[in-house]
Structures are given as C-alpha cells and as structure tokens.
Amino acid sequence: MTGICVIFDLDGTLVDSEGLCNQAFLDLLPQLSDTVETLIQRYRGKKLAPILADLENRLCQNLPDAFEQHYRQRVAELFSRELKPMPGVVEMLEATNFSKCIASSGPPLKIRQALQVSGLAPYFGDSIFSSYDVGSWKPEPGLFQYSANAMGFMLGQCVVVEDSEVGIEAAAAAGMKAFQYVRKGETSSCRSGDEVSFDDMSQLPQLLAHFASNANSNVIVFKIIIAPSYRPVWIQTASKCKIPSPVE
16 A cells, blocks of 8 residues: 555653553552653553553562552543643644544544544544453554555554654564654653654644655556566565575
8 A cells, every 4th residue: 555654652752641540549559659651661552561560569468459450440430530631632633634544552442432532533534453352462563564455555654643652662673663652851861762752733744744745755656577478567665685696
C-alpha cells in the first residue's frame, strides 16, 4: 500500500488518562505516599503486572487477589467522569488525513471506553490493536509490527506517536520512525534512536507530512523481466535499496 500509516499510542498521547490511572492507585492504596505526578513518571507506559509487583515490593505486602479487578473498575469510574482528549488532539486528527490506528498496552475494553468517552472513537473505527490481543507488550516491537501488517503497510511506511520511553524503544526495535509527545514543562530522557520530540499537537501534522514526503520518495517501483516469458513483475519497496539489473 502507498502512503503512510500513523500508529498512535493512547494513554498520555491522545487522551489525558495517566493521571486518572495513577489516581486509582492512590484511591485504593491510601498508604502510598506518592503524588500522582511521581507515579506517572515511575509507571508511564508500563505493563500493569510489573507495576503491581513493584507496588507490592514497595509496600512490603501482597495485594489482594481481587485488586486488579477493583483497580480496573476504579479506572473505569474515573474515565467515565473525567477523561478528556489531550490538548489539541481533536484539531490534530481533523488535520491528519493519513491512515491511522491505535496500538495500546491497555486491554481492549479500556481502549474502547477511553475513545468513546473522549469522543475520539470515530477517528479510528475498528483500527484498534491491544497488547492483550497480540501478546506483546512495549518495549517489545511485536505490537507495532502486528499493527503495521494488519493495516497493510510496510514497517518503513509507519510512524509511531508515543509519549513513553518504552513506547519509543518499541518503535526503534520495530524499525519505525517515532515522534515523542512531551508535555510542556516535562522533559524526556529517552534516547532510543532518531526519535523527534514535540510538545504541541498542532506541530504533528507538519511532522507527519514531512515524514510522508520522505517515505514516498523512498518507495521505488521497478520492473524485472524474467526470460523466457518476458512477463513483467512489479515490485515495491519502502526502503532505499540497490535495484538489481533486469534479466533480459
């Protein structure tokens, strides 16, 4: 397929959910002395299982067997009342005409609730991919690779928009360009490759257009003639390569 595909992270990138997700920990574990902001920095983009293990280690106690269920319920309650898109996201999506999808480490139900409550669901339809369905969590590249294949694009035609360090690492491992959203007033320590940071969603359409221009210029279509039939075979590649001489 020609063109590019934009693979969006969800939490902290498209929706302002990270504060709510970490507020749920404080609501259920009042013995925690952390602020929401410190929990965001500690757990941003990480899988829930190691987060819960870290909480148990820090609290020196085992969490109840039903804690994850109660946590999911609390997050859903907070989402239903308070979840909003990140500033400028709606305008950015309106100005972005490329193929796009969601690739999130969250469970499918949480993803769909977040998109529905925030009003972003119409922009993505069924182009939603969850680590829980794919079986791969960031910083592993599998989720992004699966998303690209499902959307019908080669890896070099895809760009990842992320806010977390593990997400940027996953994009680099998948061989994809990454744009990292860093909220104003925050800093990023991520140095996984050639990722580009931006702090305002209004900047993203221009960044994507520039990536699309470069990606399209690297798509080379050539014809190989194979004797004796001389029937042309058209081949497309999205990366710079040495084109073999036709076989006459």
